[in-house]
Amino acid sequence: MIIDVILTPAELPALTERDLGRVVCVVLDVLRATSTIVTALQNGAAAVIPVSEISEALETGRRRPDVLLGGERKGVKIRTAEGEFDFGNSPREYTPEKVRDKTIVSTTTNGTRALRACAGARLVLAASFLNLGATVNYLGEKRFEYVLIVCAGTRENVALEDVLAAGALCESLLDIGAATELSDSAQIALAAFEKAQWDLPGTISKSENARRLLAIPELSADVEFCLQRDVVALVAALKGEEIKRLDF
Amino acid sequence: MIIDVILTPAELPALTERDLGRVVCVVLDVLRATSTIVTALQNGAAAVIPVSEISEALETGRRRPDVLLGGERKGVKIRTAEGEFDFGNSPREYTPEKVRDKTIVSTTTNGTRALRACAGARLVLAASFLNLGATVNYLGEKRFEYVLIVCAGTRENVALEDVLAAGALCESLLDIGAATELSDSAQIALAAFEKAQWDLPGTISKSENARRLLAIPELSADVEFCLQRDVVALVAALKGEEIKRLDF
Numbered sequence: 344m345i346i347d348v349i350l351t352p353a354e355l356p357a358l359t360e361r362d363l364g365r366v367v368c369v370v371l372d373v374l375r376a377t378s379t380i381v382t383a384l385q386n387g388a389a390a391v392i393p394v395s396e397i398s399e400a401l402e403t404g405r406r407r408p409d410v411l412l413g414g415e416r417k418g419v420k421i422r423t424a425e426g427e428f429d430f431g432n433s434p435r436e437y438t439p440e441k442v443r444d445k446t447i448v449s450t451t452t453n454g455t456r457a458l459r460a461c462a463g464a465r466l467v468l469a470a471s472f473l474n475l476g477a478t479v480n481y482l483g484e485k486r487f488e489y490v491l492i493v494c495a496g497t498r499e500n501v502a503l504e505d506v507l508a509a510g511a512l513c514e515s516l517l518d519i520g521a522a523t524e525l526s527d528s529a530q531i532a533l534a535a536f537e538k539a540q541w542d543l544p545g546t547i548s549k550s551e552n553a554r555r556l557l558a559i560p561e562l563s564a565d566v567e568f569c570l571q572r573d574v575v576a577l578v579a580a581l582k583g584e585e586i587k588r589l590d591f
Numbered sequence: 592m593i594i595d596v597i598l599t600p601a602e603l604p605a606l607t608e609r610d611l612g613r614v615v616c617v618v619l620d621v622l623r624a625t626s627t628i629v630t631a632l633q634n635g636a637a638a639v640i641p642v643s644e645i646s647e648a649l650e651t652g653r654r655r656p657d658v659l660l661g662g663e664r665k666g667v668k669i670r671t672a673e674g675e676f677d678f679g680n681s682p683r684e685y686t687p688e689k690v691r692d693k694t695i696v697s698t699t700t701n702g703t704r705a706l707r708a709c710a711g712a713r714l715v716l717a718a719s720f721l722n723l724g725a726t727v728n729y730l731g732e733k734r735f736e737y738v739l740i741v742c743a744g745t746r747e748n749v750a751l752e753d754v755l756a757a758g759a760l761c762e763s764l765l766d767i768g769a770a771t772e773l774s775d776s777a778q779i780a781l782a783a784f785e786k787a788q789w790d791l792p793g794t795i796s797k798s799e800n801a802r803r804l805l806a807i808p809e810l811s812a813d814v815e816f817c818l819q820r821d822v823v824a825l826v827a828a829l830k831g832e833e834i835k836r837l838d839f
Contacts (some may be wrong), residue, residue, distance in 0.1 A: 350596060350598050350599060350604055350749060350779075351599050351601060351776075353599060353601035353602040353604075354599055354601040354747075356601075357601060357747060393839050426695060463806070497775075498603060499602075500774070500775060500776070501598060501775055501776045501779065502775055503775040503779055506775075506779050523799075526748070526799070527745075527748060527749055527750055527751040527754075527798050527799050528599075528748070528749045530751050530794070530797060530798070531598075531749065531751055531754050531779065531780075534782070534783035534784075534787050535779045535782035535786070535788040536781045536782075536788045538782040538783070538785045538786035539782050545650045546778070548780070549773075549778060550775050550778070551774070551775050570643075
């Protein structure tokens with residue numbers, strides 16, 4: 344299994360021009376989109392539909408009146424002329440009572456951009472530290488030929504926490520003997536994770552996204568929440584416009 | 592001093608749209624463009640003119656008949672209808688006897704692209720492991736506000752050795768107390784270097800560029816050559832189309 348990593352959002356446009364027919368993509372947006380998606384599915388949500396813009400969320404809500412809407416701008420839940428969204432973007436809001444059997448539209452700019460850039464892939468997974476082990480086990484069992492880990496990043500920039508999660512994925516795929524070749528980018532992510540793992544919370548607390556969240560009292564606990572490793576046993580996969588628990 | 596790192600060539604187009612007026616750029620193309628440039632200057636070359644294409648090298652040669660031409664394609668020295676180039680791209684060819692007081696046109700696709708993307712910067716330096724300490728000392732003395740380290744990469748991909756050199760730069764700038772803030776990308780480069788430094792030759796030997804060079808008997812010694820640290824005391828700066836030794 345060849346492991347390659349997209350480190351920055353700047354690389355995504357070129358991805359859409361590549362033949363991804365034999366590639367399995369794993370999208371990481373640790374703070375917080377893919378952590379929230381994985382949490383919602385774990386707590387019983389039927390599916391999560393990632394969209395980029397508030398207008399898309401509202402349009403999907405009109406088209407599918409059964410869905411709940413999630414998203415934030417500058418840390419606060421979205422309010423529009425059509426009312427308040429059901430959730431912010433904190434994974435801790437997506438409790439079993441609120442999400443069970445529901446389909447949730449979630450606004451995430453970089454997460455959605457990354458997922459859409461992988462549209463031509465054989466399979467697209469959404470992963471986070473929360474379900475890293477489950478994702479690794481699945482990839483290892485299936486012995487896919489080529490795994491491309493896509494770090495969603497922040498605006499146009501690389502996000503430290505996504506690259507460290509990519510490195511953790513690389514390490515685990517090596518540990519179980521599944522990875523046979525690492526690209527330069529995968530080696531960078533791996534080395535960065537191997538250095539950072541001894542104080543992952545301390546390291547990630549210096550990242551741009553973590554600093555932003557830690558400065559908002561209601562959201563600061565999200566950082567620690569999203570760094571929990573292997574607490575969710577499911578694999579999340581994109582099917583059409585929906586991300587669902589993968590049955591395998 | 593804020594330290595930021597451009598990890599991948601995909602980020603270069605956006606760089607040309609940024610206001611770089613207060614930014615000092617440090618371009619790294621460890622295997623081998625900036626290592627070769629630094630070596631040529633150390634051995635007495637008056638200047639090095641980086642160009643992307645063989646046709647540009649030939650055109651510059653016609654415009655400035657005093658220049659020598661350097662470059663390779665697939666490891667071998669370039670031969671055209673107008674004759675053979677004076678040098679390949681191995682830094683070991685750029686000996687004092689051959690380069691003293693000469694201006695050399697050197698073809699390097701990624702190196703040139705990176706240098707040109709920095710055109711609007713306050714200052715553009717070319718650096719490598721060979722002159723890393725001298726470059727760090729200069730940056731530290733001048734206490735620039737914002738240093739952007741630009742990893743030239745390979746084709747459209749990140750190059751491990753460039754990112755590790757960027758990490759070494761970050762570490763040294765922290766060590767001398769010059770760096771006050773590291774972007775996420777700088778933190779990634781730093782962590783990767785801190786992990787890799789204990790076996791830098793071993794780590795870099797697994798990179799795409801190193802593997803390519805190590806497979807060519809005449810070029811394999813270039814890898815070890817380019818990983819020598821702090822053996823050259825000069826700072827190399829872009830002035831117009833030429834890279835020259837910086838007097839300061």
